[in-house]
Amino acid sequence: NVYIPPEERAERSLGRKIKEVILAIELKRRYDDDQILEWYLNQVYYGNFAYGAEAASWRYFGKPAKDLTLAEAAMLAGIPSAPGYYSPIIPENRPEAIRRQHYVLDLMVEHGYISQRQADEAKQEELIFEEGTFPIRAPHFVFYVRDILIKMCEKGWLELPEDTDCSQLVYRGGLRVTTSLDLPLQQRAEDIIEEQVSAIEGRYGGHNAAAVVIEPATGEILAMVGSRNYFREDIDGQVNITISE
Incomplete structure (x- = not known):
């Protein structure tokens, strides 16, 4: 989505899908996976006016991204696919946000990034969220x-x-x-x-x-x-x- 014009992002057409495929192939040809992932994390919307992982870390947990725990990072990782649905600071959304966090942790175990014990401990960690609405006037x-x-x-x-x-x-x-x-x-x-x-x-x-x-x-x-x-x-x-x- 970073390279697709805003007016085209809501389109559901064959032309849009073809453009996505071409852009994906070109990005893979020019850049390695870590660079592409970094760009994505710095651009994607996390809900509550937070764009990028650093802004999301401050918005949801009041700290820089480098200081996030595994549990907190997994919670943020699950948000971008549906920010309005997985926003953990909305009380009625929190059960789904937690289920999404557990899914992320399970995937990390499956792909060898963390152990099952680490995942289980992260699932038990009580998360403290920054409460209140985003401070914006008018x-x-x-x-x-x-x-x-x-x-x-x-x-x-x-x-x-x-x-x-x-x-x-x-x-x-x-x-x-x-x-x-x-x-x-x-x-x-x-x-x-x-x-x-x-x-x-x-x-x-x-x-x-x-x-x-x-x-x-x-x-x-x-x-x-x-x-x-x-x-x-x-x-x-x-x-x-x-x-x-």
């Missing part, structure tokens, strides 16, 4: 800007380094982005949304709301609250109501 606005930047890149309006796709450029390309967001106003808008929804929720059943504040003279967005709480799945909080059609 998330709907942040991802709104992200999507605009990716579209600008895809149109050729941003300089794209060799062997880099538009998502990589936006997430890890060192871009310096200046926006019109007014953080104090953003916080006030979020507070008002929460206050007003809380006031009517019990009486009328309303559970969500959104708001956008625009500077009339310039059209600049000063505040954007796409939902009551970005991190609440029960209200589809990640949906940005202000731009939904």
Whole structure:
């Protein structure tokens, strides 16, 4: 996926599969397995806004990847195939995440990387996860800007380094982005949304709301609250109501 354009990654077509095969053959021809694995681990998504093994290690365990235990590393290794399903910090997902971790450990035994005793000890280790939501302010606005930047890149309006796709450029390309967001106003808008929804929720059943504040003279967005709480799945909080059609 690193070398496939973002707009093609969701495709399920013969052309997409052929391209994958060709790219895989070319990568195997040019690079050894360790290099390819390192690139994969540094690029793949681990859920909860963590891209790459180092970011995932900090996100889930609050430590650098070099300090992970076998049990912790096996837990992270199982996440990328389905980050939303195997995320261990979501309580209802934890049983599946643990089953996935055990599967990874069993594979390591099968292929001779660890002993059965090491695997059994790792399975018994109690894992302590970093709790809480990812510390991000004005998330709907942040991802709104992200999507605009990716579209600008895809149109050729941003300089794209060799062997880099538009998502990589936006997430890890060192871009310096200046926006019109007014953080104090953003916080006030979020507070008002929460206050007003809380006031009517019990009486009328309303559970969500959104708001956008625009500077009339310039059209600049000063505040954007796409939902009551970005991190609440029960209200589809990640949906940005202000731009939904």
